[in-house]
Amino acid sequence: MGSLHHEEADLVTKVCEIYHKISKLETLKPSTDVNTLFTELVTTCIPPSSINITTLPQTIQETRSKLIRLCGEAEGHLEAHFSTLLASYPNPLNHLDVFPYYYNYLKLSQLEFDILIRHYSTHDQPDVVVPKHVAFVGSGPLPLTSIVLASYHLKEASFHNYDIDHSANTMASRLISSDDDLSKRMFFHTMDIMEVTDGLKEYDVVFLAALVGMDIDEKVKVIKHLAKYMAPGAVLMLRSAHGARAFLYPVVNPEDLQGFEVL
Numbered sequence: 001m002g003s004l005h006h007e008e009a010d011l012v013t014k015v016c017e018i019y020h021k022i023s024k025l026e027t028l029k030p031s032t033d034v035n036t037l038f039t040e041l042v043t044t045c046i047p048p049s050s051i052n053i054t055t056l057p058q059t060i061q062e063t064r065s066k067l068i069r070l071c072g073e074a075e076g077h078l079e080a081h082f083s084t085l086l087a088s089y090p091n092p093l094n095h096l097d098v099f100p101y102y103y104n105y106l107k108l109s110q111l112e113f114d115i116l117i118r119h120y121s122t123h124d125q126p127d128v129v130v131p132k133h134v135a136f137v138g139s140g141p142l143p144l145t146s147i148v149l150a151s152y153h154l155k156e157a158s159f160h161n162y163d164i165d166h167s168a169n170t171m172a173s174r175l176i177s178s179d180d181d182l183s184k185r186m187f188f189h190t191m192d193i194m195e196v197t198d199g200l201k202e203y204d205v206v207f208l209a210a211l212v213g214m215d216i217d218e219k220v221k222v223i224k225h226l227a228k229y230m231a232p233g234a235v236l237m238l239r240s241a242h243g244a245r246a247f248l249y250p251v252v253n254p255e256d257l258q259g260f261e262v263l
Contacts, residue, residue, distance in 0.1 A: 008051045012060060014044050015247050019067045028074040030081045038074055049243035064247055065215055071248050072211040079142035083171040092175045109148040112237060116205060120235055131204035135160045137193045138209030141171035145207060150182055159186045166190045193222060200229040208238040210249045220256050227259025236260055
C-alpha cells in the first residue's frame, strides 16, 4: 500500500481490521457485537473518499470481495429481524420507522424517483409520464424501496418483487397483506431472475438491488440477461458504489451495462 496516501492507507488498514473481527463472529444475526462492528464499518466507509478501489493490491481486493458478501449476509439477517418485528403489528406499514435506516430509504427512493421520471417516456403513449408496471429484483424480506415507491411516488403502479428465497417473500408479503392498497398492487415471485425471460417484457422499469450479483462478474451476467429480455425502451435502475463505499457494495461502471444506454 506504499502508493496510497496516508489517509487512504489508514482507511484500508481500519477496514481490514474490522473485516477480520467480523469474519470471526459465530453469526451475523443482529446482536450487540454485530451491530457495533457494522456500525463502525459503515461509519468508516460512508464519508466521501477519493480512494480508487481498482488500484488496491490483490490481497485487499480479495478481502473486499469477502467483506461485501459478509455485508450482504448481515443485511439479510437485519432485514429479516425487522420484518418479523414489523409483522407483529396489526398494520406493519404504520411502523416502518422502527427500522433504523428507514429515513435513508425515504431519501434514496425520492432521489431514484426523480431520476426515473426525468428519463422515463413511452414511445407509443407519449402522454404516459409514469411507469405502470415495475419489477424489483432482489427485494428481500423487507422490500422498503418497493413499499416507499408504491406508497408515495408510483401510486397506481403494480410492483412485482423477485427473490430466490421463499422465506424472504413470505415475510415481505406479510407486511403488505393488511394494507388495502398495496395488497392489490404488490406481488412476490420466488424465482431466480436468470430463469425469467419473456415475463421481463411486461415491465416498464426494473430495479436491480445492489446485492444481486455479489461480484461484478455475477452482476454483469444478470445485466446481460435483463438487456436480452427487457422490453425495448424499458428502464433499468441500479445502484453502484464509489470511494470507500465500494468496500460495502459492488461497483458498477458504465462499461458493465452492455445492451443499455446509460442515462
